[in-house]
Amino acid sequence: MLTAPTLPADFNDFLGNTAAVESLRTAIAAGRLPHALILSGPAGAGKYTLALMLSMAIQCQRQPRELRSYEPALGSTGQALALFCGHCSNCTRIASAINLEEQVAAAVAAREELRETDKKDTRVLIQPHPDLLILPPDPPQLLIKLGQVRTLIQRAHYLPAEAPRRVFILTAANMMKEAANSLLKILEEPPPTVHIFILAENPGELLPTIRSRCAAIRLGALPLDEIEGLLIARRPEVPAKQRALIARLSQGAAGRALGFDLDAYTAARADALIFLRNAAGALRNAAATASGAPEPALSLPKGLDSETWDSRHQSRPGPAAEPDHTALFKMTETYRTGADGQQKTTALLRALSLLLEDLLLLDSGTPELLRNIDLRAELDRLSQSLSFDWIERASHALDQVHSGLRRNLLRSLSLDAFAAQLAEPVHS
Numbered sequence: 001m002l003t004a005p006t007l008p009a010d011f012n013d014f015l016g017n018t019a020a021v022e023s024l025r026t027a028i029a030a031g032r033l034p035h036a037l038i039l040s041g042p043a044g045a046g047k048y049t050l051a052l053m054l055s056m057a058i059q060c061q062r063q064p065r066e067l068r069s070y071e072p073a074l075g076s077t078g079q080a081l082a083l084f085c086g087h088c089s090n091c092t093r094i095a096s097a098i099n100l101e102e103q104v105a106a107a108v109a110a111r112e113e114l115r116e117t118d119k120k121d122t123r124v125l126i127q128p129h130p131d132l133l134i135l136p137p138d139p140p141q142l143l144i145k146l147g148q149v150r151t152l153i154q155r156a157h158y159l160p161a162e163a164p165r166r167v168f169i170l171t172a173a174n175m176m177k178e179a180a181n182s183l184l185k186i187l188e189e190p191p192p193t194v195h196i197f198i199l200a201e202n203p204g205e206l207l208p209t210i211r212s213r214c215a216a217i218r219l220g221a222l223p224l225d226e227i228e229g230l231l232i233a234r235r236p237e238v239p240a241k242q243r244a245l246i247a248r249l250s251q252g253a254a255g256r257a258l259g260f261d262l263d264a265y266t267a268a269r270a271d272a273l274i275f276l277r278n279a280a281g282a283l284r285n286a287a288a289t290a291s292g293a294p295e296p297a298l299s300l301p302k303g304l305d306s307e308t309w310d311s312r313h314q315s316r317p318g319p320a321a322e323p324d325h326t327a328l329f330k331m332t333e334t335y336r337t338g339a340d341g342q343q344k345t346t347a348l349l350r351a352l353s354l355l356l357e358d359l360l361l362l363d364s365g366t367p368e369l370l371r372n373i374d375l376r377a378e379l380d381r382l383s384q385s386l387s388f389d390w391i392e393r394a395s396h397a398l399d400q401v402h403s404g405l406r407r408n409l410l411r412s413l414s415l416d417a418f419a420a421q422l423a424e425p426v427h428s
Ligand SMILES: [Zn+2]
Pocket: 059, 060, 061, 062, 063, 084, 085, 086, 087, 088, 089, 090, 091, 092
């Protein structure tokens, strides 16, 4: 079983990205931390964990420092690095926000209890300490909304109540246009006692005008062997073969590796494969029909020699046969709107996106980088029918489904449309 998230006891227990973390700690110790900072990196890279640890270092009542002696051989310049004590009432209250998902769910449930008129005006905000306000994307659209940013601006103009600074954490970069424009105003001239952290999987989602007013730190992926080592230490019950797979699938994100639910992923991936098989079947059919079956040698599709072409023709019932859509429709039927619908669809799209990346890796002749290593044979087969252009178009279509999902469009409907789009031949 997976355990609840816990905060590392100190910065040395934060996994990876040592140089980035030390530069932030040095800046805090010197009182030079930028007032607005974008922390970017893939899901599970530790953005939120690090933002909480930095908040503790800023707000700690004891303000401890780790002194690095001057060692030119090691490139050390004798700096002070900020720490947190972890025990004072500022540290402990801030640390209590580590189980963010649970607290957001509780806040959303509390809002559901309100009268309809009050519901509209109530935004989800998490406040573990009077001087730390956390702004998560507000459901169901999962965007940061104007009301949340308005609260941030209003509080930013007051002096801190109990701690040295006022800290704000926006846990995602996707926000409504009005919210982004409003945030821009405070970023133009942030009050001197304010620190704003914006956590972003993809900083490109932020307005360029917001990006230009923030400092940016990227948390990069950890190497494969480091993730495997971490899994051996923290999830020793996972068999070696599964461990190797999880390490690849978590894409260098420690948090994702530690929380990886392989069974759930495998289920989502089985559904994602139905999309790919359906598209590959339809494309083979279209190619056969277009070629005017009796004399395929006159119009061989690119990349096929006549031998494989002939063998495929012989093994098929007839060039005009329609692909079997039953499996596809049965599967998309199970993706309904509702509480777990969004989560299930997100898992499906993520699995599909990893499969498409693997097909690209095969296409570019770098199979050693594959993530779904247990599916090599099937991926090889699929890559024979799915061209580079097709994969590119599919990735683009996937992005669109993703943004549709964010706007809460009917999920099963857009999944069927998506499948139909994938099954169309690429015209170039
Ligand atoms: Zn403390």
